[in-house]
Amino acid sequence: MKYRIYTVILSVVLLASCSALVSQNSGQRTKASSLVDYLYPDGQSREAHQPQIPVLTLPVKVGLAFVPSSHWQHDEIQSKDQLELLERVKQSFMQYDYIDRIEVIPSTYLKGGKGFTSLEQVARLYDVDVMALVSYDQVTQSLENNAAVLYWTIVGMYLIPGNENSVQTFVDTAVFDVKSRKMLFRAPGINKLEKRTTAIGVDDTLAEKSMQGFHLAVADMSTNLDAELARFKTRVKEEKIAKIQHSENYSGGGAMGLILLLSGFVLLVIRAGFNNRADNLSTQNAFDAKHMPSSKGVGSH
Template sequence: MSTTKHINSSVVDYLYSDEKVTNQSLKQTYLKLPLKVGIAFAPTNVSATRSPITKPEKIKLLEQIADNFRDYEFVDKLEVIPAAYLRTKGGFDNLEQISKMYDIDVIALVSYDQVQFTDEGALSMTYLTIVGAYIFSGEKNDTSTLLDTTIYDINSRKLLFRAPGSSNVKGSSTPINLSEALREDSLKGFELATQDMIENLQLALAKFRNSIKNTNSDTKLLQSSR
């Protein structure tokens, strides 16, 4: 008997819902430096008891992401946004409300997708990210995990940059301890995907720092008077 466990949170579902996914901003992008950044998980319909990562683990991950932003002079403050304030399919209207509530200009949205296959065969599933499709494929007791951090300017709705991370854990267990083994593989999958994402985030932040210094960039800068 084959089973597939698939749990995710999606930036595409949260921001665009029935709208067409687009990377184009609706208006000219003006970034006011230094930036005020919010960090949050994209909403999920999965209950806390079915979530592959606990609330403390989510907070730890958000703090890891925040630590990378703190290394840069173009960031003024960081706010970890509680999950309760992000409505399912809330879209950019919801982000604008959060922007006013927390006085932030930019949001880093973290999403995840994890698929666990528990049978042999050519199995695959597709997850839609903000820049295209990601294919999960695997065989018996494979755990595939994707983490994705997408950074938006809230006012212009422009995607500034993103940092993905992924992992694949190949496990093996008897039917007797399958549930425990899958839980361990799930946690290991998130740990490895987090490491990969953080490495990509460091590269993306450095690239973004260089891009905002470019006077030919389509993103215009406004220096704060503070």
Template sequence: MLVRLTLVLASMFMLASCSSFMSQNVQQATQSSSLVNYLYPNPEDRAQHSAEIPVLALPVNVGLAFVPSDNWSGSGLHNQQKMALLDKVKASFSQHKYINRIEVIPDTYLKGGEGFSTLEQVARLYDVDVMALVSYDQVSKTYENKAAFLYLTIVGMYLIEGNENTVQTFVDTAVFDVKSRKMLFRAPGLSKLEESTTAINIAQTLSQKSQQGFESAFSDMITNLDAELGQFEKRVKEEKVAKVVSRNGSGSSISVSLLLIFGLLLVLRKPIKSGSR
């Protein structure tokens, strides 16, 4: 009896040691789209700087698009999901009166090339002045942890593996004036999700957390984007980050508010025709 008990305890110790060893086994997957690599495929161009001040014709036409992915995976964003997320970004732009029209552009139009030359071609195709480019970086890690435990059955002892899943997501919207190639502003968003699961449910859990990570990061990014859009008018006036003109070509460096007030005055001064009784 003592010998049998000793063998059982020794088996438990060996399996526990195996579990501890396996806890160091880490699997990592990354999916990303790099704004810098896309706009500056030649590293030497990244050091160039232009002192040109952007000139924006208000109200501006804006294009929204994802930067093409570097290493898309099956658990990544699909086209339908990308368009749904871009619609949320579009709603943020639509709240501001200095925005005229917003076009949601599939990233397939950007996959044909790289750099600002491709961006300018897409902008001409959609007749937009400003491009808002969304890039992302998501890292999924799975490692076997000490949640692994021994399960005693009639025929022996089994090791039930536990796994810790961490999904970290970063998204960023950078807004560029196409003509001057200057970035007007940017808004980041972050998300970190964790969940334990059994080994058999890893793929399903990671897929769910991947989608939730993008949703959460986009919510954070849109909050920051709303703030940046609200501050842009102030920055134009105080920091001289851009000159604004009316869309018909008149005007000079004036504020967004003055243009809106001028338009309102024109409407109020228009004579009202009396109708027949």
């Protein structure tokens, strides 16, 4: 009897660990970078932080970067993948006239330290006024379903879809004025993917779905970012979230710039009309003075 109990327990243990024998991604894993931990690495920095009302000089120069991974050894997202994702986020900024240029900054430049002091150093290096920091949190999970009992055969590990895999991804862009250390706005993006696979295919499936999840979450975030960027001018006027000043070479652009341009054109047309009318009157008066008899000459007859 005891022998049977031990056999059952051993079977359960072996069954539960079958996927672990062929994959390092069985169970639940997390990839994350924390904006709060990066900007406020200790309690003192959080208490000392007193953001001021930002003064933005339009058009602003924007730096765009991923917050370094919480993992102490390496980034969870490869550098080339980071740059590809950031290029998609960059498109959201490029359509607005109050933005001068957008610099995509590798996260390696942010690894040298933490806190706003480190952020200010990177901003000076790239000559930007505003930093858009992208943080992420991705949870991958691979659990064995009822079909996993067939893993006992080597063939089953290749052929039987005994693993339920899910990837949940959250990304967030927070935009800060560097000088005042004030957050101007933020935009989140989320995505969830699921796929059933064999034990042997767990690693490849999770790697594929991980990047797909990041791309879809960034696409969702970009939509929200577009909305926040469009609302920013209105919020400045109505909520007084920032003070605005303009550089010498900034015309204002957008609808207001078009209105001013049209107004100037109308004034030029009106002025030209008055000038033409004055010239015509002057010419007519000269002609009349030369060819028309004077009232004095008529009276003398």
